[in-house]
Amino acid sequence: MPNPILLSGNEAIAEGALEAGAHFASAYPGTPSTEILETLSRRGGIRSEWAPNEKVAYEAAYGASLGGARALVSMKHVGVNVAADPLFSSSYSGVNAGLVLVSADDPAMHSSQNEQDNRQLARAAKIPVLEPSDSQEAKDFTLRAFEISEQFDTPVMLRVTTRICHSMSPVETERDRNWPKAPLRDYDRDFRKHVLLPANARPRHVFVERRMEELEEYANGERDLNRIEWGDRTVGVITGGVAYQYVREALPDASVLKLGMPHPLPRDLVREFADGVDEIYVVEELDPFIETQVRALGIPAVGKDLFPLTGELNPDLVERGFQLSGNGDLSASDRSENGGPAPSLPVRPPVLCAGCGHRGVFYTLSKLGLIVTGDIGCYTLGALRPLESMDACLCMGASIGMAHGMEAALRAAGDERRVVGVIGDSTFMHSGITGLINTVYNGGSSTVLVLDNGTTAMTGHQDHPGTGVTASGEPGGRVDITALCRAIGIRRVRDVDPYDIGALETALDEELSVDEPSVIICRAACRLVDRTPIAPAVHLDIECPGCGTCFELGCPAIDERDGMAVIDPEVCCGCGLCVQVCPFCGLRIEGHDTAGAV
Amino acid sequence: MTGEPSPTRNILLAGVGGHGVLALSRIVAEGALAAGFDVRKSEIHGMSQRGGSVLSEVRYGEDVRSPLIPKTAADVFVSLELLEALRHLHRLRPDGVLLVNDQRITPAPTGSGPVDYPEDAVERLRDAGAGARIVPAHDIAVELGEPRATNMVMLGAFAAMTPEIESAVWTRMIETTFRPALRAVNLAAFQRGLELVVEA
Numbered sequence: 001m002p003n004p005i006l007l008s009g010n011e012a013i014a015e016g017a018l019e020a021g022a023h024f025a026s027a028y029p030g031t032p033s034t035e036i037l038e039t040l041s042r043r044g045g046i047r048s049e050w051a052p053n054e055k056v057a058y059e060a061a062y063g064a065s066l067g068g069a070r071a072l073v074s075m076k077h078v079g080v081n082v083a084a085d086p087l088f089s090s091s092y093s094g095v096n097a098g099l100v101l102v103s104a105d106d107p108a109m110h111s112s113q114n115e116q117d118n119r120q121l122a123r124a125a126k127i128p129v130l131e132p133s134d135s136q137e138a139k140d141f142t143l144r145a146f147e148i149s150e151q152f153d154t155p156v157m158l159r160v161t162t163r164i165c166h167s168m169s170p171v172e173t174e175r176d177r178n179w180p181k182a183p184l185r186d187y188d189r190d191f192r193k194h195v196l197l198p199a200n201a202r203p204r205h206v207f208v209e210r211r212m213e214e215l216e217e218y219a220n221g222e223r224d225l226n227r228i229e230w231g232d233r234t235v236g237v238i239t240g241g242v243a244y245q246y247v248r249e250a251l252p253d254a255s256v257l258k259l260g261m262p263h264p265l266p267r268d269l270v271r272e273f274a275d276g277v278d279e280i281y282v283v284e285e286l287d288p289f290i291e292t293q294v295r296a297l298g299i300p301a302v303g304k305d306l307f308p309l310t311g312e313l314n315p316d317l318v319e320r321g322f323q324l325s326g327n328g329d330l331s332a333s334d335r336s337e338n339g340g341p342a343p344s345l346p347v348r349p350p351v352l353c354a355g356c357g358h359r360g361v362f363y364t365l366s367k368l369g370l371i372v373t374g375d376i377g378c379y380t381l382g383a384l385r386p387l388e389s390m391d392a393c394l395c396m397g398a399s400i401g402m403a404h405g406m407e408a409a410l411r412a413a414g415d416e417r418r419v420v421g422v423i424g425d426s427t428f429m430h431s432g433i434t435g436l437i438n439t440v441y442n443g444g445s446s447t448v449l450v451l452d453n454g455t456t457a458m459t460g461h462q463d464h465p466g467t468g469v470t471a472s473g474e475p476g477g478r479v480d481i482t483a484l485c486r487a488i489g490i491r492r493v494r495d496v497d498p499y500d501i502g503a504l505e506t507a508l509d510e511e512l513s514v515d516e517p518s519v520i521i522c523r524a525a526c527r528l529v530d531r532t533p534i535a536p537a538v539h540l541d542i543e544c545p546g547c548g549t550c551f552e553l554g555c556p557a558i559d560e561r562d563g564m565a566v567i568d569p570e571v572c573c574g575c576g577l578c579v580q581v582c583p584f585c586g587l588r589i590e591g592h593d594t595a596g597a598v
Numbered sequence: 599m600t601g602e603p604s605p606t607r608n609i610l611l612a613g614v615g616g617h618g619v620l621a622l623s624r625i626v627a628e629g630a631l632a633a634g635f636d637v638r639k640s641e642i643h644g645m646s647q648r649g650g651s652v653l654s655e656v657r658y659g660e661d662v663r664s665p666l667i668p669k670t671a672a673d674v675f676v677s678l679e680l681l682e683a684l685r686h687l688h689r690l691r692p693d694g695v696l697l698v699n700d701q702r703i704t705p706a707p708t709g710s711g712p713v714d715y716p717e718d719a720v721e722r723l724r725d726a727g728a729g730a731r732i733v734p735a736h737d738i739a740v741e742l743g744e745p746r747a748t749n750m751v752m753l754g755a756f757a758a759m760t761p762e763i764e765s766a767v768w769t770r771m772i773e774t775t776f777r778p779a780l781r782a783v784n785l786a787a788f789q790r791g792l793e794l795v796v797e798a
Contacts, residue, residue: 314669
């Protein structure tokens with residue numbers, strides 16, 4: 001074996017899929033899962049696709065499995081909610097070639113709207129879960145997941161978390177090796193297995209329950225997946241995932257039961273471990289998934305009383321938990337001589353980039369005082385100061401359905417305020433379009449703004465059906481948003497330049513005054529993709545009187561020094577929004593005579 | 599100075615999104631692996647290109663487990679920006695080494711919370727202990743004609759403080775990381791950082 005190479009958990013999962021000879025991969029981008037499919041498409045030798053959403057990605061992977069090809073589908077935790085319908089039923093119909101679902105959970109919500117624990121979803125769907133603790137295991141468990149899938153006729157969830165996905169550790173593998181493909185399995189029509197009519201599904205449920213029993217027997221026996229590390233017998237810790245690493249650091253001498261396969265729980269193994277130690281602790285991130293099942297066996301395990309239920313764990317929280325239990329090393333905790341974080345430092349949150357096409361839209365929405373239902377993407381930053389122009393943001397695609405329902409409620413109450421939905425191009429393709437069909441069908445009159453920057457920006461610029469470029473960078477079919485809106489029955493579809501505040505105001509006034517649904521499309525390339533300046537940098541012609549109006553744009557190119565505006569010519573790309581809002585006409589763009597005429 | 603150095607070396611790297619922190623931490627981790635250590639590296643991606651605070655953690659040693667450094671156990675803290683150095687200073691061991699690029703990047707006004715950039719940042723960092731080094735890395739990189747090489751000046755400073763990894767490892771990393779047109783300037787930046795801290 002050559003020297004180990006440093007891989008992130010996501011890269012390691014991709015390597016595992018290639019080593020397993022997978023033929024097909026599908027995904028919708030979502031932090032922290034995105035790099036899995038990106039790595040596969042970069043490595044090549046496997047058909048890798050971006051799907052418009054996670055449900056379609058899962059269905060495509062399931063179809064590939066049914067057709068006889070090993071398939072991997074990856075998504076962030078909330079994406080599994082979108083894919084839950086085919087997931088739950090495919091548990092009944094089973095697989096042909098191996099099918100692996102990667103669920104990338106996000107404890108601490110570094111980039112998410114909730115921190116659901118998808119081990120719970122796997123339990124509800126009655127499929128097995130593998131949970132790696134580092135990049136080496138991420139690769140090895142991916143291979144193993146394909147084997148389990150085929151052996152037990154089940155989709156398998158590989159559950160990872162942000163700390164596994166985005167941490168790097170050494171992996172024994174051959175860099176850039178072209179692995180042979182797994183042999184394609186014959187496809188045979190199987191009406192009773194694959195057509196889930198009630199009469200067929202009933203015996204399949206019986207099969208699923210028997211399969212879970214067999215999987216538990218397997219989990220009890222596979223001592224490399226579920227491993228007892230005997231040490232000091234006074235303390236026994238059951239753990240898995242990244243928490244295992246924190247436990248090994250906090251209590252290097254303790255006995256540990258490391259669960260690489262937490263579902264179904266290997267109950268015989270847990271009993272054997274509990275019999276061998278004096279006290280049992282369970283250290284797991286988020287829900288007491290293992291703990292409640294261990295306690296149900298009559299074993300007095302302690303877990304969430306010591307280790308937090310919310311947020312992600314870290315070495316300090318695990319160490320403190322054990323100190324509270326009386327088992328930790330108390331001498332290790334007197335390190336903090338530098339005190340806590342320094343108070344009253346200015347925060348540095350992410351901001352919309354200088355020249356971002358979303359800025360003018362949110363400035364205008366804020367100015368008009370509209371109720372705005374938002375969506376998931378960079379533009380969620382429009383909810384923050386100073387733009388503060390978003391009332392709600394829930395999940396992918398929700399802006400349009402929420403706008404429709406809110407409008408109905410406000411009208412019923414005689415409230416004159418108007419609602420607009422704001423959604424990005426990739427999110428519109430994901431699940432915005434069904435919301436818009438609902439508005440048309442049910443006679444709504446919402447106005448929807450589609451902010452089209454020609455990419456899935458927030459997750460790192462992935463293509464989507466609206467760009468017409470596939471995951472492998474090849475030309476693909478392109479879905480035209482304007483034509484799509486017209487085809488479902490929206491008569492009022494118009495393009496508005498998002499860098500023209502006057503035009504945005506006019507368009508919104510007009511569309512909100514008519515009693516039918518309308519779509520305003522604001523096209524401007526993402527500034528991180530197209531970095532060519534829009535126009536020369538803005539400069540100040542007069543001594544800035546310090547009115548502060550341009551600060552309301554929240555532009556990172558506009559700095560405040562002693563209350564006055566200073567434009568950073570390195571950062572400014574000449575979008576001209578500040579020129580339009582400056583009431584003193586002190587801001588100019590070289591070569592443009594009239595303010596705003598950019 | 600208190601206690602023995604921990605068997606695992608804990609390196610904290612901070613900066614502002616889009617300014618080279620993640621590229622620097624990647625080289626530090628790859629270099630430690632090339633030098634024969636077990637390595638873990640962790641950071642949060644997501645919005646890192648959009649000007650937010652970025653923090654990366656690298657650990658290397660005989661047998662490293664957690665990808666995260668215990669809260670206040672950083673042996674070396676490299677910051678590419680003054681305010682970000684103050685923000686995470688409490689995570690440095692009392693006898694740890696602090697290396698800070700002498701550059702201020704003003705956060706975009708958020709309209710909430712404190713807004714004034716701490717004018718006394720350099721003094722506060724110097725007061726942090728004998729191990730504090732304020733490095734004019736950005737100035738050096740500008741002088742070399744490549745402001746983006748600031749992080750490689752800091753790598754040089756880091757290399758001077760971490761003798762357990764030979765400087766030949768770092769130059770090899772720079773040669774394999776950068777495309778040919780950028781190698782010379784990044785190597786020069788590394789060398790300047792190395793000499794600067796050795797002399798200090």
